[in-house]
Amino acid sequence: MAGIAAWGAYIPTFRLDRKTMGKAWDTPALPGERAVSAGDEDSLTMGVEAALAATAGRDLSDLDAVFFATTTSPYAEKQAAATIAAVLDRPSALTADVTGSLRAGTTALRQALDAIAAGSSRTALVVAADARPAEPSTATEQLFGDGAAAVLVSSDGASSVVAAAGVTEDFTGPWRRTADNYVRSFEPKLDTEYGYARSVRAAVTDALDRSGASADAVSRFVAYAPDPRTFASTAKKLGFTSEQARDPLFVTVGNLGTAHALVSLASALDDARPGDVLVLVGQGDGADALVLRAGDLIGNAKRRPNVADLIASKQMLPSYEGYLRFRRLLPSETSEPKSSTVQYWRDRRQALPFEGVRCTACGQTQFPANRACVECGALDKMEPVKLQKRGRVFTFTLDHLVGGEYLETPVPKVVVDLEGGGRVFFDMTDVDPSDVHIGMEIELTFRRLHDGAGFHNYYWKTRPPRLAAVGA
Amino acid sequence: MPGIRDRIAVAGVGATRFTEHWEKDQEDLLCEAVDEACNDAGIERSDIQAIWAGIYYHTTGLGGAAAVDPLRMYGVPATRVENFCASGMDAFRNACFAVAAGVYDVVLACGVEKITDQGSRGLPNVREGMHPFLPAASAPAMFAMAATRAFEVHGWNKEDLARVAVKNHANGVHHPKAHFRRAITMEDALKAPMIAHPLGRFDSCAVSDGAAAVIVTRPEIAKRMKHKDDYVMVKANAISVYTAQPMYKPSFDYLGFPATQTASKMAYEEAGITDPFEQISLAEVHDCFTITELLNYEDLGFCKKGEGANFIRDGLSATDGPLPVNPSGGLKSFGHPIGATGCRMIAEVTRQLQGRAEGVQVTDPELGLAHNLGGPGAVCSVTILGRQ
Numbered sequence: 001m002a003g004i005a006a007w008g009a010y011i012p013t014f015r016l017d018r019k020t021m022g023k024a025w026d027t028p029a030l031p032g033e034r035a036v037s038a039g040d041e042d043s044l045t046m047g048v049e050a051a052l053a054a055t056a057g058r059d060l061s062d063l064d065a066v067f068f069a070t071t072t073s074p075y076a077e078k079q080a081a082a083t084i085a086a087v088l089d090r091p092s093a094l095t096a097d098v099t100g101s102l103r104a105g106t107t108a109l110r111q112a113l114d115a116i117a118a119g120s121s122r123t124a125l126v127v128a129a130d131a132r133p134a135e136p137s138t139a140t141e142q143l144f145g146d147g148a149a150a151v152l153v154s155s156d157g158a159s160s161v162v163a164a165a166g167v168t169e170d171f172t173g174p175w176r177r178t179a180d181n182y183v184r185s186f187e188p189k190l191d192t193e194y195g196y197a198r199s200v201r202a203a204v205t206d207a208l209d210r211s212g213a214s215a216d217a218v219s220r221f222v223a224y225a226p227d228p229r230t231f232a233s234t235a236k237k238l239g240f241t242s243e244q245a246r247d248p249l250f251v252t253v254g255n256l257g258t259a260h261a262l263v264s265l266a267s268a269l270d271d272a273r274p275g276d277v278l279v280l281v282g283q284g285d286g287a288d289a290l291v292l293r294a295g296d297l298i299g300n301a302k303r304r305p306n307v308a309d310l311i312a313s314k315q316m317l318p319s320y321e322g323y324l325r326f327r328r329l330l331p332s333e334t335s336e337p338k339s340s341t342v343q344y345w346r347d348r349r350q351a352l353p354f355e356g357v358r359c360t361a362c363g364q365t366q367f368p369a370n371r372a373c374v375e376c377g378a379l380d381k382m383e384p385v386k387l388q389k390r391g392r393v394f395t396f397t398l399d400h401l402v403g404g405e406y407l408e409t410p411v412p413k414v415v416v417d418l419e420g421g422g423r424v425f426f427d428m429t430d431v432d433p434s435d436v437h438i439g440m441e442i443e444l445t446f447r448r449l450h451d452g453a454g455f456h457n458y459y460w461k462t463r464p465p466r467l468a469a470v471g472a
Numbered sequence: 473m474p475g476i477r478d479r480i481a482v483a484g485v486g487a488t489r490f491t492e493h494w495e496k497d498q499e500d501l502l503c504e505a506v507d508e509a510c511n512d513a514g515i516e517r518s519d520i521q522a523i524w525a526g527i528y529y530h531t532t533g534l535g536g537a538a539a540v541d542p543l544r545m546y547g548v549p550a551t552r553v554e555n556f557c558a559s560g561m562d563a564f565r566n567a568c569f570a571v572a573a574g575v576y577d578v579v580l581a582c583g584v585e586k587i588t589d590q591g592s593r594g595l596p597n598v599r600e601g602m603h604p605f606l607p608a609a610s611a612p613a614m615f616a617m618a619a620t621r622a623f624e625v626h627g628w629n630k631e632d633l634a635r636v637a638v639k640n641h642a643n644g645v646h647h648p649k650a651h652f653r654r655a656i657t658m659e660d661a662l663k664a665p666m667i668a669h670p671l672g673r674f675d676s677c678a679v680s681d682g683a684a685a686v687i688v689t690r691p692e693i694a695k696r697m698k699h700k701d702d703y704v705m706v707k708a709n710a711i712s713v714y715t716a717q718p719m720y721k722p723s724f725d726y727l728g729f730p731a732t733q734t735a736s737k738m739a740y741e742e743a744g745i746t747d748p749f750e751q752i753s754l755a756e757v758h759d760c761f762t763i764t765e766l767l768n769y770e771d772l773g774f775c776k777k778g779e780g781a782n783f784i785r786d787g788l789s790a791t792d793g794p795l796p797v798n799p800s801g802g803l804k805s806f807g808h809p810i811g812a813t814g815c816r817m818i819a820e821v822t823r824q825l826q827g828r829a830e831g832v833q834v835t836d837p838e839l840g841l842a843h844n845l846g847g848p849g850a851v852c853s854v855t856i857l858g859r860q
Contacts, residue, residue: 337602338602339604343603343604344605347603347604347605351605366720374721375722375723394621395617395618395621396617397609397613397616397619397669398668399609399612399613399616399668400666401593401612401668402610404590404592404593405593406593406594410666413607413609413617415617415726417722421722423719423721423724424719424720425606425719425720427607438621438624453604457605458605459605459606459607
């Protein structure tokens with residue numbers, strides 16, 4: 001049966017201590033910290049990171065579908081899944097954004113499984129990401145976090161999906177109208193005791209019945225839940241022990257919205273042994289439940305950085321004001337730089353799949369593409385080449401002058417020699433500027449550069465390798 | 473190729489003070505510099521047969537009209553020249569070539585920039601018209617990346633950079649038209665706030681306004697003009713354009729600027745210079761940043777590669793040294809109104825060779841060099857001037 005062949009996650013580098021948030025507003029603080037996407041991140045950039053993690057080192061020529069699940073797409077009109085497919089260079093893939101519900105991640109997963117079962121897709125990628133806006137000063141703001149996960153679905157996965165079931169229900173739990181700035185709720189207790197608890201119990205019971213497994217045969221129960229207490233109480237009513245129902249996310253990174261279920265699943269798969277049975281739940285206007293069994297070769301599919309590495313590799317935001325700036329919660333009068341959808345389209349193979357060229361006359365790999373070689377001048381001897389997303393700093397500066405403004409915190413600008421060739425100029429992000437040095441190892445990260453010409457200009461920046469931060 | 477050696481004369485020069493001209497606009501500055509140059513040459517505006525004007529920012533006027541309109545020289549052939557920070561000296565080159573071609577007798581090369589009107593810290597609008605996603609860097613950032621390499625490869629440090637700032641500001645104290653006429657200490661330079669690591673405020677030239685103008689003619693005509701006894705000869709002018717995108721060129725080592733190396737080689741050949749350190753009496757070089765001056769010493773052949781820091785440490789570029797570099801105070805003291813700088817350098821070297829560089833005169837110069845660098849080393853113009 002179809003299952004999950006590979007998985008990957010993305011948690012932003014930055015964390016905000018909930019005590020810092022409580023102190024900013026003189027309100028009680030929840031325990032732990034939350035993940036905060038940086039000012040150059042959104043659900044799509046995080047989704048791309050997770051998609052790259054889940055597909056690292058794989059031949060993607062059989063990737064026939066890409067689903068992107070989120071409630072915070074960067075566009076009201078324009079598809080984010082198409083951007084992910086472009087980065088992965090799969091123009092023939094079926095793409096769809098699955099939106100509007102926190103259950104979208106598991107719903108997209110069920111759609112992908114159906115596509116595999118129907119034979120319409122050989123492999124399918126499901127990406128879930130969210131960066132949900134919460135009203136400043138509320139407990140919700142402390143609880144929420146940002147993150148993403150992706151799973152690659154195929155017919156011969158490292159784990160197989162044994163059963164899937166779901167219920168649907170019109171239920172006004174959390175919601176956000178198009179014009180709302182923040183996620184709203186009316187009476188959370190109605191959601192946790194009725195909307196959430198009832199739909200989850202119904203879906204899980206149905207899925208377990210279909211799988212033939214009993215609750216005590218389950219190794220891990222992983223689920224979206226609005227908060228850790230509701231997660232624990234719902235798991236208990238389903239007969240799961242606290243050992244089976246461990247949520248690694250609420251205290252360390254927060255409620256990840258649409259991404260929560262799949263990030264939890266990625267974490268459970270990181271820990272899974274052959275034969276382990278996992279129950280996965282997404283919830284929102286009903287619930288999806290899936291029962292998975294880890295295959296004998298699950299160990300071969302494990303990759304690093306895993307979810308634990310991503311949680312551990314972090315930088316604390318020193319202040320609540322840093323979060324306000326990242327999330328653009330204070331109005332600013334600065335204008336966006338100029339841009340052009342025409343130029344962006346023309347150079348799309350540089351922007352998204354990060355393609356360079358190699359001169360067949362002298363062998364020099366180079367970027368950006370040009371008809372003539374940057375070194376030997378040979379004309380029309382170029383062949384496209386997929387550039388590596390790793391390299392080392394050749395030279396750098398820490399620039400305080402950006403767009404005619406003097407910034408207190410400088411932006412690292414680095415000239416990088418890519419592994420396998422190519423010299424490219426990048427901004428560096430997610431780094432303490434004083435750590436930047438010649439010879440420093442870097443990896444590329446997909447970011448939203450600016451909103452020139454009124455659209456999101458996505459491209460690559462560099463960052464220190466996430467694994468380096470955890471000493472791996 | 474015959475070149476222009478000894479075929480062109482500088483008959484008059486003029487420049488405004490370089491400073492923050494809040495109460496003057498670009499037109500005022502251009503008129504002031506051109507009138508001074510005309511007076512210096514002893515001619516009227518109406519004697520000028522063609523104009524080349526170096527102006528970088530398009531926000532302050534496009535086309536030849538950017539010069540013709542303020543000067544009210546309607547009908548005169550005029551071209552606006554833009555070639556990064558070397559726009560001014562490229563205007564001079566075009567003027568020289570037109571006279572050498574025999575098309576005109578008396579022409580004007582000028583340059584002007586009104587930076588403070590743009591309301592920006594540093595050079596404005598670095599992203600204007602740039603690529604949607606390929607990143608841009610500020611001007612200091614581009615040159616800072618050369619300093620980072622020089623620190624790594626040559627072992628240079630902030631003190632090596634600071635010596636340039638201290639020398640040039642000490643020189644600028646004595647120049648009546650400099651923006652800054654105040655000496656600084658090594659400590660001032662080292663303690664200044666960072667602009668683009670490792671370049672601090674005193675490693676960077678200032679945001680200034682200004683204009684400069686040069687009257688170009690043939691020697692036989694100059695003989696009938698006001699400076700008939702001390703007009704200055706153009707020995708060579710060369711320009712080299714390398715790349716504005718060195719950060720994508722794998723062989724670019726950041727330890728110097730090939731545009732300067734190429735332009736100076738061409739200029740030395742035309743002028744018959746075989747040993748620049750021995751033969752050149754003074755040099756006005758493009759010290760947009762302190763690191764640039766150190767690399768210029770090497771690129772211009774004053775010393776070997778890697779020895780730029782020693783060159784100033786040993787006092788070789790001091791005003792009383794064997795090869796005074798930037799006796800005027802350079803861009804460090806004048807600031808860098810982009811289009812104006814190249815013409816200001818020509819004016820400066822001309823006055824030195826005429827022995828009338830009040831306050832900053834070097835002893836009995838024979839040959840002077842002016843060096844104007846643009847972009848992150850993208851374009852370089854080198855001019856050699858000599859006495860008759």
